[in-house]
Amino acid sequence: MIHARGLTKRYGTRTAVDGIDFTVEPGRVTGFLGPNGAGKSTTMRMIVGLDRPTAGTVTVGGHPYRSSAAPLREVGVLLDAKAVHSGRTAYKHLLAMGATHGIGKERVREVIGMTGLESVAGKRVKGFSLGMGQRLGIAAALLGDPGILILDEPVNGLDPEGVRWVRTLVRGLAAEGRTVLLSSHLMSEMAQTADQLIVLGRGRILEDAPVGDVISRTNGTTVRVRTNDLGRLAALVAGDGVTVNREADGSATLSGVTPERIGDSAAAAGLPIYELTVVSGSLEDAYLTLTADEVEYRSTAAEEIAR
Amino acid sequence: MSAATTHRVPTHALTTAHIAPDARLTFPRILRSEWIKLTSLRSTAWSLAMIVLTGVGLSLLLAATMDSAGLPDGPSVGFALSTVTLGVMFGQIIAAVLGVLAISGEYSTGMIHSTLTAVPTRLPVLAAKSVVLFALVTLVGLATLLGSWAGTYPMFAAEGIAVGLTEPGFLLAVLGAAVYLGLTAVFALGIGTVLRSAAGGVATVLGVILGLPLFLPLAALAFDWVVDVAPYLFTSAGESMASIPADLPAGAEAERGAPLAPWLGGVVVLVWTGVSLALAGLSLRRRDA
Numbered sequence: 185m186i187h188a189r190g191l192t193k194r195y196g197t198r199t200a201v202d203g204i205d206f207t208v209e210p211g212r213v214t215g216f217l218g219p220n221g222a223g224k225s226t227t228m229r230m231i232v233g234l235d236r237p238t239a240g241t242v243t244v245g246g247h248p249y250r251s252s253a254a255p256l257r258e259v260g261v262l263l264d265a266k267a268v269h270s271g272r273t274a275y276k277h278l279l280a281m282g283a284t285h286g287i288g289k290e291r292v293r294e295v296i297g298m299t300g301l302e303s304v305a306g307k308r309v310k311g312f313s314l315g316m317g318q319r320l321g322i323a324a325a326l327l328g329d330p331g332i333l334i335l336d337e338p339v340n341g342l343d344p345e346g347v348r349w350v351r352t353l354v355r356g357l358a359a360e361g362r363t364v365l366l367s368s369h370l371m372s373e374m375a376q377t378a379d380q381l382i383v384l385g386r387g388r389i390l391e392d393a394p395v396g397d398v399i400s401r402t403n404g405t406t407v408r409v410r411t412n413d414l415g416r417l418a419a420l421v422a423g424d425g426v427t428v429n430r431e432a433d434g435s436a437t438l439s440g441v442t443p444e445r446i447g448d449s450a451a452a453a454g455l456p457i458y459e460l461t462v463v464s465g466s467l468e469d470a471y472l473t474l475t476a477d478e479v480e481y482r483s484t485a486a487e488e489i490a491r
Numbered sequence: 492m493s494a495a496t497t498h499r500v501p502t503h504a505l506t507t508a509h510i511a512p513d514a515r516l517t518f519p520r521i522l523r524s525e526w527i528k529l530t531s532l533r534s535t536a537w538s539l540a541m542i543v544l545t546g547v548g549l550s551l552l553l554a555a556t557m558d559s560a561g562l563p564d565g566p567s568v569g570f571a572l573s574t575v576t577l578g579v580m581f582g583q584i585i586a587a588v589l590g591v592l593a594i595s596g597e598y599s600t601g602m603i604h605s606t607l608t609a610v611p612t613r614l615p616v617l618a619a620k621s622v623v624l625f626a627l628v629t630l631v632g633l634a635t636l637l638g639s640w641a642g643t644y645p646m647f648a649a650e651g652i653a654v655g656l657t658e659p660g661f662l663l664a665v666l667g668a669a670v671y672l673g674l675t676a677v678f679a680l681g682i683g684t685v686l687r688s689a690a691g692g693v694a695t696v697l698g699v700i701l702g703l704p705l706f707l708p709l710a711a712l713a714f715d716w717v718v719d720v721a722p723y724l725f726t727s728a729g730e731s732m733a734s735i736p737a738d739l740p741a742g743a744e745a746e747r748g749a750p751l752a753p754w755l756g757g758v759v760v761l762v763w764t765g766v767s768l769a770l771a772g773l774s775l776r777r778r779d780a
Contacts, residue, residue: 233611234604234780250611254515259608267604269532269596276531277605283524284516284609290509324605329508 185210185363186231186332190240193226193387200226202387203240208365208380210331213358215378215395216367219475222384224367225263228334231365232261244332256285256328262321262335270310274301274320277309282327291327299323300349314341322350332363339373351377371468375399383474390474395467402473403465407443410435410459411450420449435459518615525619529593529627538589539631542672543638545585546578550639553577554646562650568661568735571647571654575639576668576733582635583675583700583729586628590679591692593620598687607780614772617684621677621768629673636665660735667753668733674764675700678725681767685774699763700726718748725763731756 186208193201201223208214216224229235231242233249241248244259252258268277278292296305299319304312309320318341325333335354339347347370354377358364368374374381374395381398383391391398411417414436418428425440438446443460450457529535553574563570597603610616640656647653656662682699683692704726711717721727731751751759 229779232608234607236779252611255611256609257510257514261608263604263608264601267601269528269600269602271532271534271596271600272528273531276527280524280527280531281605281609283527284521285514286517286520287510287514294509328514329510 185246186242186244186334186365187246188227188231188240188242191227191230191237191242192239193223193230193235194238199387201230201237204384204387204389206382206389206392208332208363208382210363211358211361212379213354213364213366213377214380214382215374216365216382216384217374217471218384218390222475223387224384225336227384228261228263228336228365228367231334232259232263234263254285254328256281256287256330258328258330259332259334260325260328260330261333262318262325262338264321264336266317268309268317268320268324271308273306273308274312274323275305277320278323278327281324285328287327291329295323295326298326315343315346318342319346322353330362332365333357334365336367337369338366339368339370347373371466371471375467383471385475396464398474399467399470400464402470404439406437406439406463406465407441407446408435408437408459408461408463409446409457411455411457413455416453417446417450417455420453420455421446437463516610516615518619521610521615521619522622524609525616525623529620529623532596534592534596535589535627538585539627542578542582542585542628542631543635545581546632546635547638547642549578549581550574551642554643557646558650563652566647566652566654566658568654568658568664570652571640571658572661572664572734574643574647575636575665578635578639579632579668579672579729579733582632582672583726584697586632586672586676587679587696587700588693589628590624590676591683591689591696593624593676593680594683595687595689595692599689603780613775617680617768617771617775620680624676624680625673628676629669632669632672633666636668640665664733664735664753667757670757671729671732671760674760675725675729678760678764678767681764681769681771684771685767700729721748722751723759725760727751728756728759728763732760 188204188206190203190205191201192199192203204223204227216228218224226235230237231244231249232255244252249255249259272280275292275296278295279289282288282292296302299322301316301319301323304316309317312320318338322335322338325335333354338354339350342350351373354364354366358379366374366378378395381391381393381395382389383398391402393401408431409417414428414430418436421438421441423441427439429437431437443462447457447460557574597606606616607613644653654661679692679696682696683689686692686695703724707717707721707724711721722731728751732753734750734753734756736752737745737750750756
């Protein structure tokens with residue numbers, strides 16, 4: 185479990201993280217979203233003690249990370265794939281990391297096998313592709329078999345097979361009861377992987393809710409209906425906050441009314457229904473709507489995402 | 492949506508990991524980690540090989556041409572030492588670069604993030620790096636000096652001025668020179684930790700060990716007190732460590748600016764190194780990684 189209270193980080197006059205409170209629960213994948221510069225990486229760095237909070241606290245498993253007797257056993261972290269000396273081989277890198285905790289060759293070989301690095305383990309990291317660097321970073325995060333995993337953009341630079349592998353791995357880790365905090369800019373990937381979402385914007389939390397709730401709350405739930413008498417249906421379900429939009433294909437999109445009420449009303453009136461579909465929109469839509477409210481950031485965010 | 496995807500548990504069973512139940516941080520383990528790090532870089536092997544090659548090479552070269560410089564009448568510990576320790580002059584530059592790189596290489600590559608997440612209290616990393624660097628550079632320095640002595644011995648013997656290791660003061664001076672090299676690397680590690688950059692670190696350390704001894708004689712022309720300070724420079728104190736105690740007539744005062752006694756030279760170099768490490772410790776603890 186990761187627990188932050190009033191967590192704040194200022195660099196001079198710029199506030200990167202602005203007094204945020206959140207809890208990352210075990211047994212599920214928590215997605216960490218936000219435009220570049222929203223404070224995700226800074227927050228992750230504060231969790232593992234690389235940056236010192238200006239105010240507030242953050243704990244892992246109930247205590248500050250720095251006071252852990254076996255940090256790698258508690259938290260595995262991938263902050264940037266390049267947190268490796270490029271002149272060292274992948275094997276020696278992992279061996280040196282593990283040595284601090286008395287974790288030996290067997291476990292190093294195990295994580296090399298798990299991340300599919302066998303063929304390059306003896307090569308110096310200098311020549312690694314971005315994808316191999318990511319795999320090495322993930323191997324390092326798994327080294328101590330930790331109960332908490334913090335992965336910043338783990339699928340960055342991976343091929344589709346690698347992306348699916350990370351998804352399966354991350355889901356599996358959560359299924360084993362581990363705490364997983366994951367950031368990514370790939371919304372479709374996040375929608376498939378995460379259970380819970382924390383959305384940051386300009387250092388503040390915009391949303392902290394299950395993925396489904398974030399999507400439906402932000403986009404609103406709409407229902408697509410096809411019938412032979414749209415005017416009559418509209419009259420049947422009319423009420424406060426109900427809107428009906430006629431679509432070009434003859435169907436209609438209704439919002440502010442549940443599919444149950446539409447179905448029941450139509451059935452009672454003997455009106456035939458040809459289609460009744462709940463449309464919840466995508467996480468990407470929800471994300472863009474949420475972060476677009478951060479007006480100052482809109483242009484920057486759009487630029488950086490496009491990069 | 493997550494609920495719609497099927498979640499397969501990965502085939503690799505993470506829970507049966509090969510990790511000993513007592514896996515946690517201890518200082519000997521951090522030492523071992525730093526040893527693996529230092530010895531798994533090609534730059535370390537190159538640097539150490541350079542210390543040996545230049546050290547032994549320069550001594551052999553000097554011994555081969557020593558008659559042109561004028562030989563002592565008989566065996567002289569001072570003369571032999573000046574030949575054997577010649578390579579320290581060059582070796583200290585390599586030791587300094589190695590010391591700076593031991594930490595600046597972590598900052599430039601991002602490795603420091605991995606290092607400090609593994610050891611979040613940070614100071615044990617600095618301590619372990621110091622111990623490992625000191626041990627490795629001192630041992631290689633000692634091997635170089637003994638190699639220089641052994642290599643030049645036949646040439647000295649041919650002139651009838653050979654000096655054995657057991658000659659009073661000789662081995663201690665050789666040891667002093669080796670320890671000086673080791674401390675130079677640790678001093679440089681401290682500076683590198685404060686500055687976090689290879690270029691800045693190397694420039695600063697070379698400024699201290701090479702620049703100050705060049706600059707001070709000039710400064711002494713303007714400020715008289717500089718003469719008294721000169722023996723306490725890092726390099727001057729290091730030269731004292733690698734020398735035999737001066738034979739002063741009983742009751743005589745050493746003249747101003749005379750080299751320090753070997754033991755005092757050692758203390759002075761230790762103080763320089765200690766100050767460097769203290770600044771490094773403060774920087775490492777206080778600043779964000």
